[in-house]
Amino acid sequence: AAAPTAPTAAAAAPKTPAAAPAAAATTVSSAGTEAGPPAPAGPATRRLARKLGVNLKQVKGSAAGGRITIEDVEAFVRERMTQPAVPAAAPAAPGFGVVQALPLPDFSRFGPVEKQPMNKIFRTAASNLHAAWVTIPHVTQHDLADITELEAARRKYVKANPNAPKITMTAIIIKAVVQALKAFPNFNSSVDMQSGELVVKQYYHIGVAVDTPNGLVVPVIRNCDQKNILQVAAELAEIAGRARDRKLKAEDMQGGTFTITNLGGIGGTAFTPIVNYPEVAILGMSRTINHLILENGQIAERQMLPLSLSYDHRAINGADAARFIVKLSGSLTNFLELF
Known part of the structure; x- marks a missing residue:
């Protein structure tokens, strides 16, 4: 996926390129x-x-x-x-x-x-993607979020409310990301190397990478902190549909502060998404997997969501990246605070 982008790279350069004329x-x-x-x-x-x-x-x-x-x-x-x-x-x-x-x-x-x-x-x-890769020093932090109860509750709600906007895991992740961005504002920023400043945004516009027959696009859902989960779910479905129908306007893909890319419907256990410049972080989601864990002395099966957080090391250090993804994972496990 790509940034935007950009979430997946379109082409790779030779390992040891000759000097270009x-x-x-x-x-x-x-x-x-x-x-x-x-x-x-x-x-x-x-x-x-x-x-x-x-x-x-x-x-x-x-x-x-x-x-x-x-x-x-x-x-x-x-x-x-x-x-x-x-x-x-x-x-x-x-x-x-x-x-x-x-x-x-x-x-x-x-x-x-x-x-x-x-x-x-x-x-x-x-x-x-090329511009982002050569400009941003990328680091990726991986984690597994326990979504066992969350996924069960999500499926139960969708089944009981067939006429309501369908709550997807991506919509839930958007709300969880906003909470984490509020706790760690540097993730909602851009790096201005010329002025030597970190531009921290006070708004939360979340880009979502959409795979279309014509290529990858990243429409933006604005003011996600001001919308409930049903509003986010409805807008996500609407804007993704317009993306696939090639009906997006330029302004629909501008102003994002953080990007999410979900490859769970395709497969894979982890990947390294490319930050959508000039943002400083992007979250990748992979296919949910079942893990056996020891819980209170008993073996239990838990549903785990692989998360891949790539970030700009100029704006974010490794410790804060770990704290961010732990906060995010915790929000998904204790999901009632998201609704």
């Missing part, structure tokens, strides 16, 4: 700094543009009066990163603005090949 670099902006009247944008947007080497005169603003937002700059960068490489006339601005296009061998020398064009969603996801 200078002409293969893809620069975000080739026009240098702004000339003439400044483009309409706020201070935070300008800081991001400087960091990424973006000329704001080249960016189309989506806000009122053509004002350029942070999301506009990020979209501009993603688009440029997916374009074919062109020779660079001058060195790019330092930081996030250059993605090296590594040369590939002629695979047809070894046997038949088929070249399949990447669609727009796939190209965008690939660029986002």
Whole structure:
């Protein structure tokens, strides 16, 4: 899955790549700094543009009066990163603005090949995942959450209320994540290396990775702390349906503060999801497994949910990551506090 992203990587680089030629670099902006009247944008947007080497005169603003937002700059960068490489006339601005296009061998020398064009969603996801991987020092913390009673209660409720929004495990996880984010605010932040600040958000917009026939997308459910479990479940079903029907708008995939990716319906016991930049953490869910444990001297079977928490080590240390996932697991075991 990917970030967003991005939750699963679309392609892997060679283990020991040769140095890419200078002409293969893809620069975000080739026009240098702004000339003439400044483009309409706020201070935070300008800081991001400087960091990424973006000329704001080249960016189309989506806000009122053509004002350029942070999301506009990020979209501009993603688009440029997916374009074919062109020779660079001058060195790019330092930081996030250059993605090296590594040369590939002629695979047809070894046997038949088929070249399949990447669609727009796939190209965008690939660029986002690459940018996140080279920018963020990733660490992944794994745990097992005992959901025996929670899953039994969930199934019982769904069966007794067929006309109500279906409460899925993902919807429950969203509510549990919000509680953990409130207890550990650094997980609800972004790293601003230019200003040397951690931008901690006071809102809780949770992105959910959705696997569609056209690729991975990450729609966002906003203000999850202000919604009960039924509201979250209903909105999750609605926005996932629109994602699969290709009816999402750009704003449906913007503003997330934390991402969840659920591979439980497919299989696997653990994985390492890639953080959805500029967020600092992502939670992966795998298929539920049954464990035999010793409980009060007796062997008991418990239903366990594997959790994989990847995080940005610049913003989060290992001890806090362990505390976060323990808090999350505890919320699922003592689930009544979520409702």
